[in-house]
Amino acid sequence: MQLILTFIILGITVVLFMTNKIRADLVAILALLAFVLTGILSPLEALSGFSNSVVIMIAALFVIGAGILRTGLAQMAGSLLLKYSGESEKRLFILLLVIVASVGAFMSNTGTVALMLPIVVSIAISIKSSPSKYLIPLSYMASFSGLLTLIASPPNLIVSQILVDNGYERLSFFQITPIGIIGVVVGIIYLYLVRNKLLPKRKTTASNLNNKLSAKQLATDYQLGGNLFLVKVPVGSDLVGKRLAQLKIPANYHLCILKISRKSTEGMNLLPMNFHEMAGPNSILQEKDRLYIQGSLSNVEKFAEDYGLSVEQSTSEADELVSKQLGIAEVLLTPHSSLINETLRTIGFREKYNLNILGINRQGEYVEKDMSKQKLRFGDALLVQGSWDSIELLSRDTRNVVVIGQPKEHASMAAASGKASIAGVIMILMVLLMVLEIFPAVISVLIGAALMILTGCVRNMDDAYGQINWESVVLIGAMLPMATALEKTVE
Numbered sequence: 001m002q003l004i005l006t007f008i009i010l011g012i013t014v015v016l017f018m019t020n021k022i023r024a025d026l027v028a029i030l031a032l033l034a035f036v037l038t039g040i041l042s043p044l045e046a047l048s049g050f051s052n053s054v055v056i057m058i059a060a061l062f063v064i065g066a067g068i069l070r071t072g073l074a075q076m077a078g079s080l081l082l083k084y085s086g087e088s089e090k091r092l093f094i095l096l097l098v099i100v101a102s103v104g105a106f107m108s109n110t111g112t113v114a115l116m117l118p119i120v121v122s123i124a125i126s127i128k129s130s131p132s133k134y135l136i137p138l139s140y141m142a143s144f145s146g147l148l149t150l151i152a153s154p155p156n157l158i159v160s161q162i163l164v165d166n167g168y169e170r171l172s173f174f175q176i177t178p179i180g181i182i183g184v185v186v187g188i189i190y191l192y193l194v195r196n197k198l199l200p201k202r203k204t205t206a207s208n209l210n211n212k213l214s215a216k217q218l219a220t221d222y223q224l225g226g227n228l229f230l231v232k233v234p235v236g237s238d239l240v241g242k243r244l245a246q247l248k249i250p251a252n253y254h255l256c257i258l259k260i261s262r263k264s265t266e267g268m269n270l271l272p273m274n275f276h277e278m279a280g281p282n283s284i285l286q287e288k289d290r291l292y293i294q295g296s297l298s299n300v301e302k303f304a305e306d307y308g309l310s311v312e313q314s315t316s317e318a319d320e321l322v323s324k325q326l327g328i329a330e331v332l333l334t335p336h337s338s339l340i341n342e343t344l345r346t347i348g349f350r351e352k353y354n355l356n357i358l359g360i361n362r363q364g365e366y367v368e369k370d371m372s373k374q375k376l377r378f379g380d381a382l383l384v385q386g387s388w389d390s391i392e393l394l395s396r397d398t399r400n401v402v403v404i405g406q407p408k409e410h411a412s413m414a415a416a417s418g419k420a421s422i423a424g425v426i427m428i429l430m431v432l433l434m435v436l437e438i439f440p441a442v443i444s445v446l447i448g449a450a451l452m453i454l455t456g457c458v459r460n461m462d463d464a465y466g467q468i469n470w471e472s473v474v475l476i477g478a479m480l481p482m483a484t485a486l487e488k489t490v491e
Contacts, residue, residue: 032481053440071419104146106434120135147183242284253300329404426451426455
């Protein structure tokens with residue numbers, strides 16, 4: 001009777017998966033509950049899948065994938081592939097599959113997909129193609145590569161252990177490689193031949209994935225070009241040691257100092273490092289400080305002349321406004337916002353939110369002069385600049401404003417900028433640990449995920465948790481005990 005119930009539950013589960021009317025993870029949970037309620041599985045057996053090392057490894061691989069994507073390593077790898085493939089889409093397709101097979105020779109197919117996913121998506125976006133056209137072959141090739149080495153797939157290890165248990169020799173690391181090579185070659189040929197017949201051709205999908213407002217786009221939209229300048233404080237300047245509040249720069253020169261950048265060798269830093277600080281009334285200027293100022297060229301030149309400063313127009317103002325500590329974002333006023341009909345000066349916006357206002361977009365017209373005197377209206381969009389933490393705090397004030405985009409994602413990208421080499425080293429270390437079998441595979445992957453967080457390739461633990469696809473984790477964790485149900489009822 002239990003065997004019949006098991007097949008009924010599995011049959012219903014398969015049908016629900018195929019119809020896709022209920023989310024896959026919910027279907028898996030319902031199936032799990034059905035096994036428990038019918039007495040086929042005990043609660044302990046039903047929940048055992050969530051303690052399986054495969055589930056933990058998949059969650060950790062999502063974190064590693066996020067580090068690879070955030071640091072720009074995925075984009076670099078994609079650019080390298082595009083360079084060697086030239087303008088040939090055919091060569092790119094084959095080269096990509098060969099690389100996936102090479103990586104899959106040393107990792108499980110699930111790990112290979114999770115690791116290569118950001119790289120493949122980056123390539124698809126670069127060539128304005130549909131990611132699904134490459135992700136489906138990625139999945140197939142990751143499975144084909146499972147026979148290339150002993151550790152390429154968990155079943156290989158199980159078979160090797162069964163051989164030992166029955167008095168045969170253990171499989172060597174490359175003993176099954178010839179069979180795997182045949183499978184990979186056949187797989188590449190098949191996927192190459194059917195790629196234009198069976199795979200999706202939705203080019204708009206890829207372009208939409210990259211349709212995000214970057215800092216450069218925001219700076220262009222708000223016409224910041226030509227209004228942002230870099231001013232350097234020389235040694236011995238009268239500004240050194242003074243607070244910005246003492247100088248009264250906005251009142252005297254109609255300028256706004258947005259950011260202060262300086263080099264420091266304090267603490268344990270062995271090499272000079274750039275630190276960025278949002279300029280505020282209590283900011284104290286130091287020698288060799290770099291000031292990023294918003295205003296007209298004539299006012300900036302007058303300010304520089306009065307204090308003996310050197311001025312140069314910022315050629316990459318959008319990039320300069322974004323750093324690991326600081327960023328920019330666009331904010332919309334809600335219909336019930338308490339900021340409506342108030343001026344920035346009366347609101348005390350800078351003091352209240354610790355953010356600068358760079359521009360106001362009012363029905364397509366950009367207000368740049370005397371912004372502090374402008375009464376805000378419903379529908380106004382504000383371009384704000386300040387620390388990422390302040391922007392995130394502002395996004396929580398949902399009654400008054402709506403922050404456009406994903407400030408947390410932009411903050412994570414900025415924090416991981418320049419760490420592609422670190423992410424690459426971590427990935428290579430993880431693969432070596434798995435190849436040499438120094439630790440179990442799940443421990444090697446957890447080491448890689450932890451290093452991604454500790455080195456800043458992933459911003460923090462909250463960011464790491466946010467990058468995990470919990471639907472996949474729950475789905476796999478809930479599906480694994482079904483094998484136990486089959487084993488129990490067949491015996």
